[in-house]
Amino acid sequence: MTTTSSSPFIALQAQRTQHATQLSERTKTCEAFSTGLSKTLNSLRNQCVELDKSIAAELEKAGLVEQEAALRKDLKQTRSLKSGQALRLKEHARIVPMQSRSFIKQLLGIGQAKRDAQAAALGERHGLPAHAVTRKLLKDTLSGIQAKKDAIRDDVLQSHSDELHATFLTAAKLATLEIRDLDSLHTYATRAVGRLQLQSTFVDSFKCERDDLHATQRKASDQWLRPLQERQQTLDVQLRTLAQQEKRAARSALLASAGVNDVGATHQLQQKLKELQDKCEFNAVYHTNAGCNAIQELVEGRRVTVSPSAIIDEIQRMHGDDTFGRGAAKGKAALKAGAAQLTESVVNQINDTCHALALAEFRDGTRDIVTTYRQAPLSESRVADLRDMAGTNGLLRPTRFLSTSDNKKEILAYPVDRDERLHCVRVTIVGFSAMKTGSPWQVSGEGQVRLYSTHSCFRVESVRKEAEGIWQVKLREQPVNADHRLASLLRL
Structure with a gap:
């Protein structure tokens, strides 16, 4: 600011x-x-x-x-x-009435002297007159x-x-x-x-x-x-x-x-994206291998539909056959129904709305810049292209959803295939337009995943090779209109 x-x-x-x-x-x-x-x-x-x-x-x-x-x-x-x-003091420090309980003794005066002495003892005990205590x-x-x-x-x-x-x-x-x-x-x-x-x-x-x-x-x-x-x-x-x-x-x-003037209303875009994602269970589907591959092919126009059964089968393989038992049947039905509605048109709407919402929230100050990470194998020529673009005004644009992780260590846990013809490239992306995704059935330990749309554009800030032969690439997002078409295609 x-x-x-x-x-x-x-x-x-x-x-x-x-x-x-x-x-x-x-x-x-x-x-x-x-x-x-x-x-x-x-x-x-x-x-x-x-x-x-x-x-x-x-x-x-x-x-x-x-x-x-x-x-x-x-x-x-x-x-x-x-x-x-009146009271008197008997043996064992017992306090009793002066009058004897025996009517005969009282009538004949038997034991009177003893009772008088006991009364005197009580008085002496407390420093009182000898009688009438x-x-x-x-x-x-x-x-x-x-x-x-x-x-x-x-x-x-x-x-x-x-x-x-x-x-x-x-x-x-x-x-x-x-x-x-x-x-x-x-x-x-x-x-x-x-x-x-x-x-x-x-x-x-x-x-x-x-x-x-x-x-x-x-x-x-x-x-x-x-x-x-x-x-x-x-x-x-x-x-x-x-x-x-x-x-x-x-x-x-x-x-x-940057030529971005027509930014939409934030609340309406938020509501639209939520409705689109909920309608087709986008997040849950994307967090399966089958669903991710299908969605990426839909973005590129190489697929028509998504197989709900393939997604259900994969979730059950990962989490157990009883994943959708004991009250989870509704979730299974919703997932199948949502996956069936994933079409190229729906995915493109999500792609467009994701970028439009990012621009609106970035303008409002409610969307901040974050750093995410990705690792991928690239050919010698692709690395050379990145090196040529480093420090220039040239822009790169993904051809599909670009999946990144908030956790740098997490991307290292999944090493790329070691092909002698390819180079391991670790990419650090500084940007704002990636949308968060998550699923109740995602792999245990999987961290926060963020997806950049095909409208996101990046400049190459730096490209360097480390001692162990791994390339480190840093990209920084540049705000552009969704119809920007001057960027080179980025395939990661």
Whole structure:
């Protein structure tokens, strides 16, 4: 594609480059904030871990952990008892009602002294009065222990609140990309410190704050980057549109300079070629030896019809007798019906439409130049003709469909017949008008095959002989009208 310094494409491309630089810088800034936030949150977590350890040590020192565990254990035993019922401690740390279950013992006071001693033992176990220990009193005592634990947590948190506030403030700045006002960030940090007491440990509470801060940063980064990203997407679309327009203009000029002015409508040609190929199963037929030979002879006017049975037989030999069994009968019938419709007229229409479509897509910029390969045996005189044409304006035109491969190694897998009178010639073709072909029954491992029509014309760029005696020929396609008849015939 040719552009000038004043081209709208060049100007838009410069704008896009500048915009991409700005987006890249912002992205790096966001990544730096993200890294900083992760480090700050890691530091904050470590602070919370140390605070939890300090609280645990204080609780252990005050004996609250052991007291709480004993209370919870005894309360669990008394879940079925009434709240105000007096309790006592029996052997094996069993908690039972103060009143004996024996009516006689209770009436006569038998064992009362022992029950009083058991009640006193329960009170002593929890630091309560010797008598009248009830489930309610145990629950109240547990609440008191919890209040003492909260007070210790409050004291520890208060003694480190300034340090925590500073760390939360730093995290908030990083999470919001430092674009919020400082007062609101201070307010957040103060509330975040207070929220550390919402769960049983500071670390558990911190996890909620951590997740919120990460979510806040993702949202802030997205809001900061999205306008630039959307603008860049718009510029990319505009660039592609302009590039396509300039590409089409350059190619239209190239075709005009070559005398190709009457180029058809792309969509109509695409539809026409598809209908022609589908009607006669062209691709499937061509990918058999029998079908390929028949089609080439039809192009050259040396055959009238194609034998459907020969094609079916070949496919079955290659892929097995049951190829068309188990639901494939319709495919067999369609292949036979299509092959029967292959006539010289149909093949010539495909040949003409293939070239016309290539010119239209090349003009539109949707068909690019590709490099394909072919290997063939040529006589001494044919090699001499190619050598004479190398570097000149002379053109070559195929006499039939010119089959080429995308894979250079693939053509080497099928060596040409070694005839002492013929030379092995490997041809590299740079062109645009070849049509892709393929078949569900093509040989396993066969790569992409492209066919040049008889309207394709090539210049010989170079001809050289390698040390092992193989000739290397490079052809480059030249855009021409379908009725161009000044080219020499190319037989490969």
